[in-house]
Amino acid sequence: MIEHILRFMTLGTVIVGMAAIYAALHTNNRRLGADIFLRYSDRVSDLRRRLPVAVFLERGAAGDLEITAEEHRAVHEIIHAIFELYELKVHGFFPAEIWKIREPDIERLLSLPVFQRELASLQARYARHPRLAAWLEKIRRQSEMA
Secondary structure, three states: OHHHHHHHHHHHHHHHHHHHHHHHHHHHHHHHHHHHHHHHHHHHHHHHOOOOHHHHOOOHHHHHOOOOHHHHHHHHHHHHHHHHHHHHHHOOOOOHHHHHHHHHHHHHHHOOHHHHHHHHHOOOOOOOOHHHHHHHHHHHHHHHHO
């Protein structure tokens, strides 16, 4: 009888240990995903600060805005950082719930005239990424309708 109780307790301890390891891994993965997302968000924010305020205007003057080579580079770096972030989300490196927090802001940024102009010039570069291309096309269509 004592032997059965000890076996049951051992099995219970193993199960509790496995549950604790799973919970720790799950929590660590969420924390790591949030950290990755926040680092990319900081990177995009730093790059956005390099751009003139006129870039962030919805319509009108921003569409014909001439930007310097450094600002042009910053726009490309922002687009590429968003591409990397999108691919990390697609491949499960951070939870989709984290992405949903900033997705409307990212879509709004990419729908701005300066970004749409640059995305058009980069279209062939991202053609090998069909999910990204479809998402960017959706953003382009939404910005045209607005």
